[in-house]
Amino acid sequence: MFEVLRVRNYRLVATAELLSSLGDWLLLVAAPYFVLRLTGSTLATGLSLAAETVPALLLGPVAGVFADRWDRRRTMLTVDLSRAAVVALMLLVHHPDQVWLIYVALIGEASLGQFFGPARRALVPALVGRGPQLAAANSFFALVAGTVRLVGGPLGGALYALVGFAPVVSLDATSYLASALLITTIRHRPEPASRPHRKDTTVLRRFASDLRDGTMHLLTAPGLPAVLAAASVFFLGNAALTALLVPYTGTLLRAGAGTLGLLFAALGAGYLAGAPLSRATAAHLSDRTVMISSLAGLSVVFAVTFNIRNLAWALVLFVLIGPPGVCFLVTVDTYLARCTPDALLGRVSSAYGMLQAAATLAGMLCGAVLGQRAGISITADLAALCVAIAAVAALRVPRPTTPDGRDTGDPSIPAPPDRSADR
Structure with missing residues (x-):
C-alpha cells in the first residue's frame, strides 16, 4: 500500500488530504461545543452539526459537472484558499447574537468541499493509473481517514478545553492554507475533461447536457447501478446504527460520554487495520467478492454488536466493524474509477x-x-x-472476466501513460 507514495504527485495530494481533514475534525468537535457554551441551546448545537450535511444534497450534481469542466488541480487550490477564508469568519464570533456567522461558515466550508471532493477523486486515477496502484491509493486514503477519525475528535476536544475556540479555528484555516501550498507543487496538469459543445447552446443547456451524460453513464455502465444500489442500502443501515450510538451507550451499556469516546476510538483503530487489509484483498480477490463478503460480514458484526451489554466485548466488536467497512468503501471507490472515463469521473464521484x-x-x-x-x-x-x-444487491455486480479472476473495469477506458518521471 505504501508503494504508491513513491508517486510524487499522489504523495502531495495525500498529504494535503491529511492536513485539511485533520483540521475539519478538530472543528467538528469544537464548533458545537462553542455554540452550546454561547447559547445554551441544544437546538442551536444540533443546527451546527446539520449545517455540514445539507450542501452534499443540494450541490452534488452542480459540483460534479464543474469538477469535470475545470482543471482539477486548480479547483482544489481555489477551494482550499476559499475554505481558509470562510472558516476564518468564525473568529469574529464572541456573542450569542453572532452565532449565525458560525452557521454561514460551516455551510460555506461544506459547500466548497463538494467541489474539492470530486476533483480530488477524479484527479487520483490520472496520477497513479487505473491498475493496482489505484486500489493502493484508495487504501491509503482509507488509512488517512482512519487516522484522522482516531485522533481528530479527541484532539479537537482537548485543544478546545486547553486553548479555546479561536486557536482551533486558526489551526483549521492554517491546515487549508498548507494543503493549498502542497497542491501548488503538483506537476501534473490534466487536460480539460469536458467534451466540446456547440456555441449556439445556452449555459443551462450545456449544463443539462453534461448532467445527462453523467446520469446515463451511472444507469447504463456495466455493474455501476448494482454497486450504487448496494452502497445506498449500506449507507441507510449504517446511518440508522449511527443514530443509535448515544442511546445504545447510555441505555444498554449504562455508560456516559467517555465510553462513547472509547467506542469511537475503537472504530478508528478498526479503520486503521482495514486500510492494509483492503489493499491485500484487492490484490487477491475480485471487486465483486470483496463487496459481497464485506457487507455480509458487517451485517453479522452489526447484529451482534448492538445486542451486547458488556463494554469490553463492545470495544472488541467496534474494532471489528472497521476492516470490512473499509474494504467495502475502498472497493467501491476503486470500482467507480475503473468503470468511468476520466471526462465523467467528477460527475460520477459527486453523484455517489x-x-x-x-x-x-x-x-x-x-x-x-x-x-x-x-x-x-x-x-x-x-x-x-x-x-x-446490500450484500444481496451486490450479487448483481458482474463477475470478473479475466483469467486470473480480477476485475478490470470498463475495457473501453485506456490506461494512462506511465508517469515514472513523477516518481
Missing part, C-alpha cells in the same frame, strides 16, 4: 457522494424514530438486515 448523503440522512431519521418507538435492539437488528440486503 450525493447518494451517500441522502441515504445517510434518511437512515439517521429512520434510526432515531424507530429507536424511540420499537426499541434499540429491534432497530439495530433491522439496520443489520439492511446491510445484509
Whole structure:
C-alpha cells in the first residue's frame, strides 16, 4: 500500500488530504461545543452539526459537472484558499447574537468541499493509473481517514478545553492554507475533461447536457447501478446504527460520554487495520467478492454488536466493524474509477457522494424514530438486515472476466501513460 507514495504527485495530494481533514475534525468537535457554551441551546448545537450535511444534497450534481469542466488541480487550490477564508469568519464570533456567522461558515466550508471532493477523486486515477496502484491509493486514503477519525475528535476536544475556540479555528484555516501550498507543487496538469459543445447552446443547456451524460453513464455502465444500489442500502443501515450510538451507550451499556469516546476510538483503530487489509484483498480477490463478503460480514458484526451489554466485548466488536467497512468503501471507490472515463469521473464521484448523503440522512431519521418507538435492539437488528440486503444487491455486480479472476473495469477506458518521471 505504501508503494504508491513513491508517486510524487499522489504523495502531495495525500498529504494535503491529511492536513485539511485533520483540521475539519478538530472543528467538528469544537464548533458545537462553542455554540452550546454561547447559547445554551441544544437546538442551536444540533443546527451546527446539520449545517455540514445539507450542501452534499443540494450541490452534488452542480459540483460534479464543474469538477469535470475545470482543471482539477486548480479547483482544489481555489477551494482550499476559499475554505481558509470562510472558516476564518468564525473568529469574529464572541456573542450569542453572532452565532449565525458560525452557521454561514460551516455551510460555506461544506459547500466548497463538494467541489474539492470530486476533483480530488477524479484527479487520483490520472496520477497513479487505473491498475493496482489505484486500489493502493484508495487504501491509503482509507488509512488517512482512519487516522484522522482516531485522533481528530479527541484532539479537537482537548485543544478546545486547553486553548479555546479561536486557536482551533486558526489551526483549521492554517491546515487549508498548507494543503493549498502542497497542491501548488503538483506537476501534473490534466487536460480539460469536458467534451466540446456547440456555441449556439445556452449555459443551462450545456449544463443539462453534461448532467445527462453523467446520469446515463451511472444507469447504463456495466455493474455501476448494482454497486450504487448496494452502497445506498449500506449507507441507510449504517446511518440508522449511527443514530443509535448515544442511546445504545447510555441505555444498554449504562455508560456516559467517555465510553462513547472509547467506542469511537475503537472504530478508528478498526479503520486503521482495514486500510492494509483492503489493499491485500484487492490484490487477491475480485471487486465483486470483496463487496459481497464485506457487507455480509458487517451485517453479522452489526447484529451482534448492538445486542451486547458488556463494554469490553463492545470495544472488541467496534474494532471489528472497521476492516470490512473499509474494504467495502475502498472497493467501491476503486470500482467507480475503473468503470468511468476520466471526462465523467467528477460527475460520477459527486453523484455517489450525493447518494451517500441522502441515504445517510434518511437512515439517521429512520434510526432515531424507530429507536424511540420499537426499541434499540429491534432497530439495530433491522439496520443489520439492511446491510445484509446490500450484500444481496451486490450479487448483481458482474463477475470478473479475466483469467486470473480480477476485475478490470470498463475495457473501453485506456490506461494512462506511465508517469515514472513523477516518481
